[in-house]
Amino acid sequence: MTDAETLAERVRTGELRLHELEEHADHDTAAAARRVLLEAETDADLETVGDYAFDAEVADSAIENMIGAAQVPMGVAGPVTVDGGAANGQYRLPLATSEGALLASVNRGLSVIESAGGASARVTKNGMTRAPVFRVEGVVQAAETVEWVGENLEALREAAESTTSHGELLDVEPYVVGDSVFLRFAYDTKDAMGMNMATIATGEACSVVEEHTPASLVALSGNLCSDKKPAAINAVEGRGRSVTADVVIPGEVVEERLHTTADAIAEANTRKNLIGSAKAGSLGFNAHAANVVGAAFLATGQDEAQVVEGANAITTMDARPSEDENGSSDLYASVSLASLEVGTVGGGTKLPTQSEALDVLGLRGGGDPAGSNADALAEVIAVGALAGELSLLAALASRHLASAHADLGR
Template sequence: MDEYISKIRSGDLKLYALEKSLPADDAVSLRRKYIEEETGADLSAVGTYTIPIDRVVTRNIENMIGCVQIPLGVAGPLTVKGEYANGSFWLPLATTEGALVASINRGCSAITKAGGTEVRILRDGMTRAPIFAAKSVAHAAEVARWAEDNLLLLKVAAEETTNHGELIGLTTYTAGTSVFIRFEFDTKDAMGMNMATIASEAAAHLIEEETKAKLIAVSGNMCCDKKPSAINIIEGRGKTVSAGVFLSDELVSMVFKTNSATLAEVNTRKNLTGSARAASFGFNAQAANVVAAMFIACGQDPAHVVEGSNAITTVDLVEGGVYVSVTLPSLQVGTIGGGTSIATQNACLSTLGVAGGAENPGDNAKAFAEIVASGVLAGELSLLGALGAQHLGKAHRELGRGEK
């Protein structure tokens, strides 16, 4: 090991190239030792892990030195009545935020007592938007029109790059001489960002060849990936999904120790008026909490919590109780590819019955989206209930999470 470290220090061996000379576990151990010596830190805690890493070091991470462990809890059972997910589920939640799992668990209990969530996928399409430079405003308009008129040609070019993805549409935007073509793909059970990028690149080259516009970048930020954006809220990205449940007045009182009118007022004044006053893109109480915890547990890209938190929560006073719903316009999930193949994350997807590709491609990812949305609804209900009953601080104190 000392010989390898000497070569790294001399520059004869690159730190990132260790897996070419050593088995994966040995390469990770050596790299960790080198970083320990360089920084003076004790990294022994990150050197203990159970996941097989041969695939991880080639597909999921570079310069690996170990694993950071995040506590994993479950909430449930949660009854879901979707078109793809239909049954009772235990939600795997990876988090370091005390009281979060307990909160979601209470929401799951209320929903299940009420008979379960109604949940539907309203739209499904992953986007990528190349940007082109035109010669003039007139040329920019010609480029946009050519793309709109030749969807079938672009579809052929794009789909030659993938066995599963389908180009299902495009929308054009211009800004002076800049032209953006926002492609939308059905990526089946994959989240599909890489698939969409490669396919968009092929279609973009055809546009460049036919229109003589210069392709500047395969992503022009009209996609819009991993950034807060109005376009994803309005047009959707990934799965657009809504979940709702009717809670009787008696159930609201029994589970949340408040009443239906208070629940509705808290939502209106906090989630709607408060969010509007803050010019927030998220009109919800804590959607990102549930999305992040499930994403980390189930091998999703954590950066897509940005889009996943673009949720709006509504509470409608109806006869005998309230109808509470959440709508997530840009929930980006997959059950194959990326981190879903890591053993621990794959195990979490397996607890939900959605690991891997479905017999009917796309059904597992849609089922997972329905479950996540239902989990978000559980989290919203619980926090609104705690706020309505003035119990939020009390809950944190009783669970030992309050900071003095």
Template sequence: MPDLSTSPLKIPRSRDDDYSATAIAARRELVRTHTQSALDHVGSHSLDPTTLPGNIENFVGVAQVPIGLAGPVLVNGEHAQGEFLVPLATTEGTLVASYSRGMKLCRDAGGITTTVLDDRMQRAPVFSFGSAREAKAFSTWLEENFEPIAAAAEATTSSGKLVEIQQFSVSKLLYTRFNYTTGDAAGQNMTGKATFAACAWIKQNYPGELHFLLEGQFATDKKTSVVNMLHTRGKRVVAEITLPAALVEEQMNVSTDKLWAARLRGQLGAVMSVTNNNGNHSANGITALFIATGQDVANVAESSALYGFSELLPNGDLYTSVTLPSLIVATYGGGTGLATQRECLEIMDCYGAGKVHKLAEIIAATVLAGELSLGSAVVAEEWVQAHDDLGRNRP
């Protein structure tokens, strides 16, 4: 336990260079002195601390999460085309094996077709007025002045574009969603800065009185929500495949009609529990990919939302798809440029400019493969045995 019996602890920091060996060593010494941990493994890494400003504060070391390769997954996408090895960072036994199993099924069926349907990132200011009628007048003015508002927002960024301002009125308040495209960046910070500039222009130029909060909790940043599932946050991407009945029976030990019947029961369970998706475990693959590739892992709260749809065809084959309506990913900026994260992106040829839609399609294909594998294991009553065989690391 930490020793707090003397003076309060203070984490050492350096005003000159907080990522220097001296500053890092001082923080590790604090841990050694006041706790039972010596940070022998946390402090052992190949990462260059000078690359970390903007990514971490009070740096002491790294969390080493095992990375396994799943796949290859065969993707017939608009942006991702061909076979890809998929790096998954996880400590959950059976996960990589399960995704690989689903990927093999889909590969033998001809591959997964992927399509990016929409791309937008939001900041959601709320504007306050003295009455509902004043809010209504502002709503009209906002529509009429979209172009100069967009110009003010876009002056803060080289890649962000304001494409739409959605409006939602309630009482004497107007909730808005400023929708942007953000290039290869995830864009939360970018849209915050751009929207603040837009709101400053609005406040200066609107002839009436108004007050605003830059975020009215209607972008639901890092929280799952119906509004983002319906209107998109990040990338809206579909992965779909038609599976021959004989192939499913051969590889998954289950018939397509039983998979279809399980889907119907799962649909009802999802409705009853009011979950953010009607699938099996979308967060598993997404989280493992996010950790491996330097995404903001908290965005799994939104990105794991999923609409699953399946159809048993007259000949017994099974059409199945997943739609990820709020997948927030980047191939540039944030944690994507750090050493190990960049290497994992490069495994899929997804690092850098012009690659974000490709990454989104690979993630969607990975999710679909995982849904099929786990769903089949549950129906075939192999789920528990698989975890017993591969997921236990204690005698």
């Protein structure tokens, strides 16, 4: 028997547990042993799952009970010129997806944006949050806790920042609900997405709160953060990076390239993205921002579950008088993503495929100054989302959506 088969047999007999295999063999052999087990227990053939291009040990911090890799097709859109606070120049955006026509649509939008001279983008707010919940006896003790926190931010900052060489505590916002006190900590996590950093730092700060107030910690995360769930607080206050991208498309470009008018696109946006979303009670007032955010997250190693927050976006479109008095109205287009949680260091960004995608962007690793690479990534993704919004709304306004999918065989 091979080493993998031997390991699999030891699991079958109960001598080893599935998660212990890396203690008895290298990571690739451990993954192979799990595939042997699964193939014996099911009708699955895991040859393709086991055909991955990196050393399994590299993924040790990203996965448990590894059997191989899920390979998602990756394409590239662009180039597009981005005038950002951190991003500056031409970028090609890697996107990983299984949705046919998405890359073509985003690429069309980026091409139109490029023909207009590129897009502007800015990160307007930055702060990864963690919000623990404490128990108190009642509102008197809650008020006492809130008062102490307000007067001792420096003590909390010292405790939180003692756990990290990079993160900075920006603010602590208290919320009281009966005998529950929530403290929403916000951090500048530089080029890391920073969820783990914020959690560890907040845990240290919570010990100080418990020591000096009547509050008792119930849960380090009280869901007011709010992580990986639709939440109005993220839409209003932001989480991670709040970023906006915009562009003005000349009227003649709208007509020649998008086969519609600025007025038609603006009306489609108002009736679909604004009125339709409001009627639906949606937190996202956009066409499909999550499509680009999700594909960019998979390609560049972000936490894919945080696409929930990344879809917290508002798209605006407005017809403006053209500089050419005889021309058609120009189109102002923007997308504002309230809570885009991205990083260029740590987590899945260390995986080989995702590192290569970040290399395509020129944004792998820490930036100079710290945080600039993650800011630039947020700005480029925002421009990609803007392109996706522009392309889809134009397809709807020109009634070409169905025919475009039919033409591409999707």
